[in-house]
Amino acid sequence: MTRPPRPIAPALAARLTGSSTGFLGTLFDLARRGTLRIEEGPRKWTGRTFEIVRLDGAHLESARSEHAQDLSSHEQVFFQALFHKAKADRTNLSEIGSLSYNSCFSAVLDEELVAAGWKDPERQKRRTRFLAWTGLGLLLGLLVLVVGITLAVAPQPFNTWIMTTALVLIGGGAAVSGVCLVGLLIAALISTQSDEGVRQATAWNSFAGYLRNITRGREPGISPDLFERYLPYAAAFGLATEWAKYFQKQAEVPVPEWFQGLQSSLDDGSFVAIMAAISSADSSASSAGGASGGGASGGGASGAG
Structure with a gap:
């Protein structure tokens, strides 16, 4: 399957297939929709630094705000968890890892799957x-x-x-x-998915396999515009770093408007660095979640439940 089976949020697709990195898909999906921006900061002795910036109109102090109404339930929880400090419009990229063991984020995703009829x-x-x-x-x-x-x-x-x-x-x-x-x-x-949920999970697993094949160079004739278009899904399926590395080697792949690096092209590795930073943050957060007894539940066979 070379296209998303249906237009659903990347985090829901990840939850269906048992991936625990749906929150990364949410990050890039919100960025593509003009809600967030990712900025590269000055280099430090520890390496590159990045910040996630909340753009004007993305404040969620009131659940009844116009912007909040445009967001799904899991996206609102995402914002609240990421920008947990009052009126904070910036946060370190490493904070994204905390979503990997945020039980509220996982619970809301499950509620949305139940509402869609995909979880029993x-x-x-x-x-x-x-x-x-x-x-x-x-x-x-x-x-x-x-x-x-x-x-x-x-x-x-x-x-x-x-x-x-x-x-x-x-x-x-x-x-x-x-x-x-x-x-x-x-x-x-034991699967907690409904019969339709199993069918959806099968379709999304097929699409995830297609994205994985792209990162391995097994799909010919890949258009550069697929980089940003499918980035949220690739990240949701745990392929963020591999996805960026593959397209870095391709010609005419522009830096997305929502990313502000110190350079103007992918050739300097800045965008690959942000993917590596996210992967590192996810790995660290997963370890912390396991130590604290948390962790985003999931698993293809168990219905991500």
Whole structure:
């Protein structure tokens, strides 16, 4: 598939396919629509610096503002999370990484998928219950296992009854833990998408594959104007850096109007640098999200839910 299956927000397409970088697609989509600008700052000893600038009219102090009405729910959450300081019109590019483990952003995307009929709330409830029960079973199994091991190694005169009990607890705890662990893995693979959602996800996965093939040089006759046109989707599918590097090698690819670099062309690598910076921020944020127990949920097989 060489075109987007339908005109939907990049973040929704990413959520459908299980990609966790939908927020990057939102960034570039809003920039293309004239809501944001990305500026390159003076170089520091640590490397290039970039800022995301909120343009006039993009303030969301009131949810009833004219501009807010032009934004989808997840785009409003995106703005509020990125510019969390009151009346702040500028923020470092590294702040974009915080969206990778923003639970509100993920939740609003899921709500939009439900509203579109692509996510089944009943399937979500069943999977949640299954996860809860198997998780509880795993904890109980581990507790029984620990009790059994404690009885077995405790310093005491040999007692057949105690040793038998310990072995039974160890065996039972290990068995229950193993079964519940498998149950958790199965639950994680249960799709929460509706039948139509599965069809949409298949179509968008096909389009993502097309974009991936472009970055690998496997698609001939690629027009330079595809760079900016499909950049939001490429970024949403985790291909931002590869996308910029590919088009940097092509002729007559202009710098987008919403990007202000220190140079006037892609040849100096400035735009590739911003992609690399975003990828680095995303990687750091994902690590932080995992350490804090957050993280944007997703996975193609699980319906990104």
